[in-house]
Amino acid sequence: MKTVFAVLALSLVALFPAISAADPTYHAVQAELVKPRDGLGNVLAKLEAGETVRVAYLGGSITAANGWRVKTTAWLKEKYPDATIEEIHAAIGGTGSDLGVFRLERDALRHKPDLLFVEFAVNDGGASPDRIWKAMEGIVRQTWETNPKTDICFVYTYRVNYEEPLRKGECPQAASAMELLADHYGIPSVNFAKKIVELESDGKLTFQSDQPEEGKIHFSKDGVHPLDAGHEIYTEVLANAIQQMAADAHPVDHQAKLASAFVSDHWQAAKMVPINPDMLSGNWKALSEDATLQKRFGNRMGQIYEATEPGSKLTFRFRGSSAKLYDLLGPDGGQVIITVDGKPREKLVPRFDSYCTYHRIATLSLAGDLDPDKVHEVTVEIHPDQPDRQPVAFRLKNPEEELKAPKYQGTNVRASQILVLGDIVP
Template structure:
């Protein structure tokens, strides 16, 4: 789901759009080969074994979609190769969370190729920094790992894309791709062509348009047999060109495009942080919420008592929390370096069910900082919040609790002595 534009995000889009008017990369091309995927194709042609990581949002995570379809194509083209895939798609998230979870979700499994798909969900002011952080983390871990950026499309992008120009997040990613010689594939070119010819409807129900292709039902997520198929066909066309380069080499980690990139992003288990009050360790329990999210949060803690807190002392510039939002959630009161507390609700208009979520605290000057995340005593008007959405509340009992969950600390920097 695309991120809602805040004032900062809007400023990013405006400034990047103005820059795009003279940017040589700001044109729709189905693929840009650059340095290609030589290590991947050399290993593929030799029979592997090899691993492909698909790193993105819900469009990548979708079962039976372009991820599964493209793996099947590789297997058909190279039947002697042993191909394993990593599904590292997390719905509703962009490269800002991706750069933190990359090591755990992708690099720990030593991929030979990483497809990176975040253009639809990205929209904050740090796309250059987060995408570059992803690239540099990958090549620091293994300079022989190949990378390919892929761009999916959403309905809100159409007015820009139909002018032959890139959506601002795509253009930011192209800056990084060009700097590092990374190939990129625009998966939506054929979608736009068919839309222009009147042969495709971007959003609708298939039975309402029997003589046309219906791309999606919600203006974002492609239907498996139409939208995802068109995405796969675009990727295949690009791969047929990219496979001509199969001379292996190690990717050099050149000077960064942005000196403040997020290559130092890391996940820290919240379970290991100092805590006050009553926190429940849900690891290895049968708690229904913990079981549902155990793969994402193997170390999950929960507190319902107001005043229970987590303390973070670190040397760096940014901290955030990777946690849960849901019907039984309340909010955190957060203080940074002793300043006035600010509330961070862990409930929203979609919170009729539990889902993983995350939030960042304000970017700070690099240096030592102390942060306190406290379970708030302030009650949220959950029914009023739900009325701003489209979901029915259902059983009201599930909203009675005002808990805060915590799984991972998101950190640009490093922890300092937590016992001071």
């Protein structure tokens, strides 16, 4: 009889959209080092059985570093020598869950992870709880829609100023928002930041310093990115958490959890769609495999298209509520005119900012808060004038001369994917 009811429940999940109660109200959550909730029973069973296990790490620069990610993979291999551990590196520095939810499929899910670690508590620090819930719930629901036996674990890293709420026994705002979502879905969480603050309060650690202090752990130079000793602490906390959860591990099929949404407007529909050459007009070209920027960013972005001449356009149509462009900012970046449903945006949007002494991955918001049931048309056109380069001057030794160099000249736009809440329409 239980089997019949279980099958019926899964059928209802497939037939009807997720039901959401009244949208949640944010409140600070008590900080705990480990909250096992429904645990990691699926992946632990595979580890104990000596099977192949794929572990994905989705996050920002703290996870992209050769730190707790690499050390955790090494610990898993040592702890479970009969299992084959494969690491999926899905972290990009300077990015939060609002990009993570769009790139999840490309960077993680297509590699079929058994375990997904999600680390965005620092880079989501300035986001509202509502925005965090939309993106983080999208990550959870996409993962379990793809494979309901993939286990998920939220981890919360430290940055300066997070000690203030933690000393009161509370999670910082981003982690609190994530904890409320984790409660709803039974997702385990591990609070690295709590351990760091405890060590500092005990006089055993220095949060931020250029020089190590005798007798104390030198956590970081900038108050955000751990040095090796900081990553060791993160790894030890996580290893202890996994062993704690192993003591009461049981496999869980997460499919039934999708019947009830946490927020009504979550971003499960977020997707990344490659730019099609048919969308391009003007002097766009696909960068070759040996082009510098393609070699540097192609692994994350896919095929990058570049246009250098004013008037070159990218045009596409989509049915949905919002769209962004997955592109590059850089010292030779241009500025663009954005037109949505025939209405040009009042201000030009530069693909250049005060950090642009180098190229880096970015997103360009094109359209938002649109009628999700209608088809919308978006055009991105390169403007004839390059943006003002003065915002980067304070980073240069001789800005007056350096800004005249070829490096800082051009109206270049480079992009690879469209990030859409909805679907691209031919």
